[in-house]
Amino acid sequence: MSAITAESRPTLAAKARLRWDRQTSRYLLLYPERGLVLNPTAADVVQLCTGEHTVGAIVDRLAAKYAPQPREDVQREILAFLGRMAERGLIRSGDE
Amino acid sequence: MSEEPRPYTLVAELTYRCPLRCVYCSNPTDWNRHADALTTDDWLRVFREAEALGVVQLNLTGGEPLLRDDLEQLVEGARRLDLYTNLITSGIPLARERLARLKALGLDNVQVSIQDVTAAESDRIAGARTFDRKLEVARWVKELGFPLTLNVVLHRDNLDRVAAVIALAESLAADRLELANTQYLGWALVNRRTLLPTREQLDAARDVARAARRRLQGRMEVLFVTPDYYAEFPKACMDGWGRRFLVVAPDGLVLPCHAAHTLPGLTFDNARARPLAEIWRHSTAFGAFRGEAWMPEPCRSCDRRAVDFGGCRCQAYHLTGDAAATDPACSLAPAHALVEAARAQALEPAASLTYRTARVAERA
Numbered sequence A: 001m002s003a004i005t006a007e008s009r010p011t012l013a014a015k016a017r018l019r020w021d022r023q024t025s026r027y028l029l030l031y032p033e034r035g036l037v038l039n040p041t042a043a044d045v046v047q048l049c050t051g052e053h054t055v056g057a058i059v060d061r062l063a064a065k066y067a068p069q070p071r072e073d074v075q076r077e078i079l080a081f082l083g084r085m086a087e088r089g090l091i092r093s094g095d096e
Numbered sequence B: 001m002s003e004e005p006r007p008y009t010l011v012a013e014l015t016y017r018c019p020l021r022c023v024y025c026s027n028p029t030d031w032n033r034h035a036d037a038l039t040t041d042d043w044l045r046v047f048r049e050a051e052a053l054g055v056v057q058l059n060l061t062g063g064e065p066l067l068r069d070d071l072e073q074l075v076e077g078a079r080r081l082d083l084y085t086n087l088i089t090s091g092i093p094l095a096r097e098r099l100a101r102l103k104a105l106g107l108d109n110v111q112v113s114i115q116d117v118t119a120a121e122s123d124r125i126a127g128a129r130t131f132d133r134k135l136e137v138a139r140w141v142k143e144l145g146f147p148l149t150l151n152v153v154l155h156r157d158n159l160d161r162v163a164a165v166i167a168l169a170e171s172l173a174a175d176r177l178e179l180a181n182t183q184y185l186g187w188a189l190v191n192r193r194t195l196l197p198t199r200e201q202l203d204a205a206r207d208v209a210r211a212a213r214r215r216l217q218g219r220m221e222v223l224f225v226t227p228d229y230y231a232e233f234p235k236a237c238m239d240g241w242g243r244r245f246l247v248v249a250p251d252g253l254v255l256p257c258h259a260a261h262t263l264p265g266l267t268f269d270n271a272r273a274r275p276l277a278e279i280w281r282h283s284t285a286f287g288a289f290r291g292e293a294w295m296p297e298p299c300r301s302c303d304r305r306a307v308d309f310g311g312c313r314c315q316a317y318h319l320t321g322d323a324a325a326t327d328p329a330c331s332l333a334p335a336h337a338l339v340e341a342a343r344a345q346a347l348e349p350a351a352s353l354t355y356r357t358a359r360v361a362e363r364a
Helices: A040-047 A057-065 A071-087 B040-053 B073-081 B096-104 B119-126 B131-143 B158-171 B200-216 B276-282 B284-288 B313-320 B337-343
Strands: A015-021 A025-030 A032-040 B007-013 B055-062 B084-089 B108-116 B148-154 B176-181 B221-225 B245-248
Touching: A025 A040, A032 A040, A040 A057, A040 A071, A057 A071, A071 B007, B007 B040, B040 B073, B040 B131, B040 B276, B055 B073, B073 B084, B073 B096, B084 B148, B084 B221, B096 B131, B108 B131, B119 B131, B131 B148, B158 B200, B176 B200, B176 B276, B200 B221, B276 B284
Parallel strands: B007 B055, B007 B245, B055 B084, B084 B108, B108 B148, B148 B176, B176 B221
Antiparallel strands: A015 A025, A025 A032
């Protein structure tokens, strides 16, 4: 497993699927026998994990959305979140 | 708990029929009395009603779900409802073309069971020559782009080979490995004397699994399901009665767990006769062990009552004769001596195995 960096182009793991939950108005990330409730920020990130965008590009886009939060803070949070998701095998770095 | 319980997972037991005869099958020993009674349309309605109640995960299981000719229609219907659909199968009987069709129709995950790491041992436990074909099916699963869950039920005769099981799972590029220690219900309870491992076997296997989990983190999820016979406290069986799971049996009975219809004194509703939402919210059977009012001591005043919910009702009944007893797996249970006595048998020579048959089994 390679670590996720600003240059990685992360993708959702094959086993994971995003689903809108009408009951809670949140996105759920579903995978075998389990599911995670994503907060809106996490859902924004996961939706951009298509393999098309670098983490840097994802940060740019979301920093604009969450302005005036500083870009460094947004990047730190996103990298930490993606790192945790990669450890759980839910996100691939795309670097392999 | 004021929050209204929400079912997240529907376990659809499409049929109890199965070409295998595994000695630890979790189906009830009188499975033959429960015919496949739900039509394709019945099942599709059950899926719709379950999704409307909050279900997001669907396990298609059995018995062997591949024996249903309408599996394709069921997968297609589940996908239309955006359910995360997991096929839990022995892989027998299956052609690659059918698996490819299921992929195209939106099946999300395939869980294949193997019984051991060699054909001779795996086939002995399954009571059928199936091992080589199962490996072939597992390879198709990956080739077709599915995530693969490999499930191996652990017991006295294969626990010492957990390292080899992990190596096999790696060679198959499994995404998830379930090392599931036998739950002693159904046929496994009939064969408990032969299947129950020693504590030493279990501790060694757990260490191997733990090391593999660290090493494979992010690549393969390694799950080691502790057997409650050797735990200090019972499992939170089904995450609590009627809290998160709905099981629908082949005959249409709607159950809080896959063995609940073996409990006497409870009347379960049939999905053909009553809407699922009504059964979930208002049936006496679902209400029977919800919350804490039913609990005896020592559960009622125990700090863990909201952690393990008193353990497994079916285990309580099948060991003590009282479904409302504290699960005897709990070290605090009045009937814990029953579990201690069973553990003592793990040190004795094995008895012969009783294979799953259509006849009702007697307790060994």
